[in-house]
Amino acid sequence: MQDGLTVGATASISVVVDDSLTVPAVSDRFPRLDTMPRVFATAYLVGFAECAAMAVLHPFLDEGESSVGVKVDFEHTAATPVGLTVTAQATLTAIEGRLLTFEVVLRDDLDEIGRGTHRRAVIDRAKFDARVAKKADAAGVR
Numbered sequence: 117m118q119d120g121l122t123v124g125a126t127a128s129i130s131v132v133v134d135d136s137l138t139v140p141a142v143s144d145r146f147p148r149l150d151t152m153p154r155v156f157a158t159a160y161l162v163g164f165a166e167c168a169a170m171a172v173l174h175p176f177l178d179e180g181e182s183s184v185g186v187k188v189d190f191e192h193t194a195a196t197p198v199g200l201t202v203t204a205q206a207t208l209t210a211i212e213g214r215l216l217t218f219e220v221v222l223r224d225d226l227d228e229i230g231r232g233t234h235r236r237a238v239i240d241r242a243k244f245d246a247r248v249a250k251k252a253d254a255a256g257v258r
Contacts (some may be wrong), residue, residue, distance in 0.1 A: 133199065
């Protein structure tokens with residue numbers, strides 16, 4: 117990881133909610149989600165919060181480095197219908213070696229819709245991929 121990343125660093129990203137980001141669209145493999153309201157899914161809220169944290173971190177990663185989420189703790193406090201824009205703002209709150217903690221606030225065009233903390237670990241991508249491949253081989257799924 118490159119020098120210069122400091123506590124307080126922020127990044128914001130935005131997305132317009134369409135049908136692909138609603139609860140019924142999460143997966144047809146998960147029972148009953150298809151009967152849920154057509155609003156921004158909590159699953160996508162968490163993923164979008166991760167993306168905002170990644171946006172803070174990305175410019176400071178060295179070649180061959182990546183990051184993975186290791187902890188999430190979010191509240192989804194308001195529904196967002198299709199057509200509104202959701203913005204996630206991530207702020208780096210702690211650096212502990214290769215572990216980074218972020219506070220993320222999510223808003224739509226009218227309200228705050230969620231907030232929480234997210235932790236990411238900086239990884240060596242080649243080593244990570246090798247461990248995943250070894251696990252897949254051991255399970256006979258590769």
